[in-house]
Amino acid sequence: MKTWLFWDFWHFEHTDNVALRQGRPVPRLGAVYEDPLLDNLASWPCVWRDEASGRWRMAYTPSGFPLTIMVADSPDGFNWQPLATPSIRPPGGKHSLNHVFTVDRSNGGIIYHTVTAEGRPRFFLYCVQRGGSHLTGAAVLDEKDKQFHELVTGGGAKNYLAENRIAVSDDGLHWELLEGVNFNHPSWHPDPPFACYYDEKRGLHIMHTRPGWGDRRLVTLTSPDAVNWSAPEFLMQPDPLDPAGAQLYGMPTFRYEEAYVGFLWIAHFDNSRRLERFNQLWGYINAQLTYSLDGQHWQRGLREPFMDNTDPGQPGSGVMYPSALIDAGDELRIYSNTSLDLHHQFATKQYTPKGLVPPTSITVHTLRRDGFMYLESKGNWATFITKPVVLLAPTLEVNVAGPFGEMRYQLTDINSAPLPGYTFADCIPCDKVDAIRHPLRWKDKSLEGVTNRVVRLEVEFRNLRLYAFRGEFHFADALDVALIKDNQPIDPHFFDF
Secondary structure, three states: OEEEEOOOOOOEEEEEOEEEEEOOOEEEEEEEEOOOOOOOOOOOOEEEEOOOOOOEEEEEEEEOOOEEEEEEEEOOOOOOEEOOOOOOOOOOOOOOOOEEEEEOOEEEOOOEEEEOOOOOEEEEEEEEEEOHHHOOOHHHHOOOOHHHHHHHHOOOOOOOOEEEEEEEEOOOOOEEEOOOOOOOOOOOEOEEEEEEEEEOOOOEEEEEEEOEOOEOOEEEEEEOOOOOOOOOEEEEOOOOOOOOOEEEEEOOEEEEOOEEEEEEEEEEOOOOOOOOOOOOOOOEEEEEEEEEOOOOOOEOOOOOEEEOOOOOOOOOOOEEEEEEEEEOOOEEEEEEEEEOOOOOOOOOOEEEOOEEEOOEEEEEEEEEOOOOEEEEEOOOOEEEEEOOEEEEEEEEEEEEEEOOOEEEEEEEOOOOOEOOOOOOOOEOOOOOEEEEEEEOOEOOOOHHHHOOOEEEEEEEEEOOEEEEEEEEEEEOOHHHHHHHHOOOOOOOOOOOO
16 A cells, blocks of 8 residues: 655645644653663664564664674563673674674764665675774775875875775674775765665665765765765755754665655754864754655755754753664654763763763654654644545545544545535544544445546544555546546556655
């Protein structure tokens, strides 16, 4: 089934008293994970279900320079414990029982869990390994970029020189650096985080990162195999609707149903004091909701926090970095790296009335399925009517939260005239319904009678939230209407969003 999510008002022909709202992820009480070594503002968890054990796993990077990977285990995805891996010996020695890998002189991004072209799961960690003349990997071996090669071999500290390395793993536990592989490009010095997703429509891996050191905008790269990457291309930067001092810190992205969801990290680094360094570094970070219908072109949504900072002294009061989205059936889970203080305000553990507490922790929020956006009445009754739509199969479901609400619906022709048997009076109302998948039904008619016809859906409701419709349908353009009128087939997949 296809899911129609309410990202915007595009598919509505008319609305009256309808509000488009943003969902509110709910923190899971008690589901706060604090690693004693979690002293980095960039631990950015990656979460997955381990098929062999049936348990949940979480990999994260609790420190940079060197970049270390730790792994935690959970029976339910909420209650985490460090996963002991005594047989794994990371380069440079083991810092804790759940320490599985180290990349020296590096910082990096969010661990990317994907499926390769061969159909097997694989993990990728993209790193910036610094070291100037100490570099020994692909940059020294590859003389195609002569200037870079001469800089590396010419002596001196040269901390601006770095290699963009890739670490890989088949299970999230056993890692190795790919030798001779470097996704550098001339004159490009990226500033992590790296955040990746798979664009199913184009068959490409996509990376979002920043264009350079301290340049907090976003660029995008593409790859057929998650190893060989294109040159960066501009994606977005703060625009006139953003407040002064706003910077784009990163954007983890996920496929959801037919769309792509992004958590755009907004750095609020405005400062009343004069700047005494290269750029602003201290301030709050939270996340806005972004979306893409095709995996390439992005919309910024309502421009309000989706994952907002919490009350002072609570996880996320300074920084909120959502980095993992897990589909758990009727609920979605969002895992975030959070801090108690402003970005870069401190980077080591500190003593509090609770004792020695890491400055950062990993938290879990839950969200109703399809709950990114929803429709709500501004007061009492609200009404909308859709653009012309073709039902390709005789099923239509709604995700509705209305335990004390009411909803009526009807089908009309293209001129908004109600169809006999499919009117408000003929429908079986959604009264006091709270369901992820509730079928739309009429007393004496089935949707068999209107499949492959051009209709409109009209709905009136109050005291509830509408999250999505599901079914086999296609929003028609004028050509589709003409083709169907002449009993000709239509192509429901071309620009079908």
